[in-house]
Amino acid sequence: MTEGRIIALSGTPCVGKSSLADIMAKRGWNLLSLRDLADEHGCLGEEDTHDGAAPVDIHALDEAWEQPSRGKYLIDGHLAHLLQVDAIVLLRCRPSILSQRLEARGYSPEKIRANTEWEMTAGHWSELIEFEIDVPVLEMDSSETDANGLADGLEAWLDKNCPFEGMESAARGALDWLAESSD
Numbered sequence: 718m719t720e721g722r723i724i725a726l727s728g729t730p731c732v733g734k735s736s737l738a739d740i741m742a743k744r745g746w747n748l749l750s751l752r753d754l755a756d757e758h759g760c761l762g763e764e765d766t767h768d769g770a771a772p773v774d775i776h777a778l779d780e781a782w783e784q785p786s787r788g789k790y791l792i793d794g795h796l797a798h799l800l801q802v803d804a805i806v807l808l809r810c811r812p813s814i815l816s817q818r819l820e821a822r823g824y825s826p827e828k829i830r831a832n833t834e835w836e837m838t839a840g841h842w843s844e845l846i847e848f849e850i851d852v853p854v855l856e857m858d859s860s861e862t863d864a865n866g867l868a869d870g871l872e873a874w875l876d877k878n879c880p881f882e883g884m885e886s887a888a889r890g891a892l893d894w895l896a897e898s899s900d
Contacts, residue, residue, distance in 0.1 A: 722875075723790045725797035728808035728859075729836040731818035736864035737808065737871070738793040744868060747785075751778075751794020758782055775799045798841060804853040804879045805845070806871055809892045811860040812837045837894045846888055853881035856891055 726734050742748050755761040755773040758781040762772035775796045784790075784801065798805045810818070812833045819829045835841075845854065855874045857867055874880070881887065 721785065721787045721789075722804070723784055723792065723802045724875075725800060725802040725805045726791050726793045726808070727795055727798035727805060727841060729810065729815060729832050729841075730795060730824075731815055731822060731832070732808040732810040732836075733859040733864060733867065734793050734795070734808055737806075737859075737867045738791050740864045740868040741791050741871070744872070745789065747788055747790045749790055749792045751792055751797050751800075754778060754782055754792070798845060798850065798854075799848060802852060804855070804875075804881075805850070807841055807845075807854055807856045808859045808867070809839075809856060810836060810858070811897075812894050814860050839888075839891055839893070842888050842891050845884060849884075851884065853879035854884070854887050855879070855881075856887070858892060 726738055728734055738746075738748050751773065752761065752771070755775075755778050758778055760774040760778040760781060762774070764771040773794075773796055776799075779800050782800070792800060792802065798807065815836050816829055816833045819832055824832070844850075855871065857870055859867060862870075
């Protein structure tokens, strides 16, 4: 592994990004919060009183933020995959489990539905393809794997220098919750 590495940790809310980030911090990684970076660089909009979300101008942040050249960094945030990074870890979660997690966190029925649909339709993969992101992507299913198991899988992938057969191939092999739900 190279001395400087920046990994985006992305996925729908409640898939386990922060839990994985906390484990990786204990294993020597520096954590960066996408929201904190956006706020620090003036790229965070006003919080919506209806859903509590604050929009991030991800393109302005990508231009404003100067990436560190040394050290191991994880950027935790559901838009992190749109920043210039060395690799992307995309956490996914079975929609039925995700819905339960969102409900337990107190999300509104509308927000639960929107996030579950985003996960079910692989919204992150659509963005990766649309914006022609060309870095290695590791998709991990957090439905039944705890943060330590995910961290072990991530470290194994990093130790192999992030094997990746290209975005098109990876997207074709991505988790397909829609196909699973029609069985």
